[in-house]
Amino acid sequence: MAILITGGCGYIGSHTCIELLKAGQEIVVLDNYDNAKPEALRRVQELAGKTFPFYECDIRDEEGLRRLFAAHTIDAVIHFAGLKAVGESVQKPLAYYDNNVSGTVTLCRVMAEAGCKRIVFSSSATVYGMSNPSPLKEDMPTGAVTNPYGRTKYIIEEILKDVCVSDPEWTAVLLRYFNPIGAHESGRIGEDPNGIPNNLMPYISQVAIGRLERLAVFGDDYDTPDGTGVRDYIHVVDLAAGHVKAVDYALSHTGVEIFNLGTGTGCSVLELVNAFQEANGVEVPYTVAPRRAGDIATCYSDPAKAEKLLGWKAVRHVVDMCRDSWRWQSQNPNGYED
Ligand code: WQD
Secondary structure, three states: EEEEEEOOOOHHHHHHHHHHHHHOOOOEEOOOOOOOOHHHHHHHHHHHOOOEEEEEEOOOOOHHHHHHHOOOOOOEEEOOOOOOOOHHHHHHHHHHHHOOOOOHHHHHHHHHOOOOOOOEEEEHHHOOOOOOOOOOOOOOOOOOOOOOHHHHHHHHHHHHHHHHHOOOOOOEEEEEEEEEEEEOOOOOOOOOOOOOOHHHHHHHEEEEEEOOOOEEOOOOHHHOOOOOOEEEEEEHHHHHHHHHHHHHHHOOOOOHHHEEOOOOOOHHHHHHHHHHHHHHOOOOOOEEEEEOOOOOOOOOEOOOOHHHHHHHOOOOOHHHHHHHHHHHHHHHOOOOOO
C-alpha cells in the first residue's frame, strides 16, 4: 500500500516526500521533470535513507498512469503536479488549462478505474481572489481570481467537489497554501525556480548570493504598516508536515474538506528583507519600484481549522525560514545544476 505523489520532484513535493518517509509511509513518486530536476529526488533518498519507485510521467499520459496503478496499490494521491507561474499563465493560458485541469481530470479517471478515490490537492490562497478580507477563512467565497493559474486551481477545486458529490466513496482534501518559503535544514534541497524568480524569497536569496543585482520592491504605498505587501509566509517543512496530516485525514474520511495551510501571521516585504539580512549577516540591496499588476496589499490565513481537524500548526518562524533559505542558496548557488 502506498501514497502516490505527483510532482514529487518539485519544491514542495520533495519536502513532502521526506516528511512522509519519516512518518513511515510507503511512497511512489511521479514527475515529468517539467519544472524539477532528478538531482532533487536523489537528495531526497539520501536524506531519508530510503529509496522508492519513481516514474517519469506526465499526468496527461493515461497509459503511463494506468501502468503505474497496475504496478502499485495506491491508497491515496497527493497531487502537486502542475504549472504554477502566475505571469506565465497569462501568456500561455491553454498550456495551464491543458496541464493543470485536463491533467487532473485524466489523473482522477485513472484513479477511479484503479479503485483509488482519495486525493489531497495542492491548491492555493489565490483562489480567494482580491475581495476577501484577511484573515482568510475556508468558507469565504472563491473564484474571483485574477489570472489563469489561479483559475486552474479554482476549477480543479470545483471538479473535485463535483466528483465527491457524484461518488460518496471519494475523498478530496483541498489544501490552500499561502506563501511557502525556506528549505530543509540540511540545505540539500530547496526552491530552484527556472530563470529569474517571480517570487520574493528566491529573488532575495539570489540577490544575497550575487546572482542578481538588487531586489525591486513592488510598491511601498499600500495600506500596510510600512507600505509594502503583506503575506503569510510559511516554512516549506511545516507545509510538508501539513500534508502528512492531510493524507491521514483523507484515509479516514470521505467527502470534501478544505484547509488553509498558513501561519496566520502577516509579514511585509521589507520585514522579510530585514529579517533575511539580520538572520544571515548579508546585504540585500533594493529599490522601490511600481506596484506589480494583480498584487493585493494584504493576504494572510486563519489556520484554526487545520489545527482543530488535522492537529496541525506551523511551528517555524520567519527567522527559521530566512536561515534555511540562505543555507540552501549558499550551499547551492546555482540550484541543483552546479
Ligand atoms: C510576495 C510579495 C510582491 C517579488 C504568489 C502566487 C501564489 C503562490 C505564492 C503558488 C508581494 C512582493 C515579490 C519581487 C516584490 N504561488 N515582491 N518583489 O504574489 O503573494 O503569491 O506566490 O501557489 O499563487 O500568486 O508571492 O512571492 O510573488 O510576492 O516586492 O521581486 O513580495 O509584491 O507583495 P505572491 P510573491
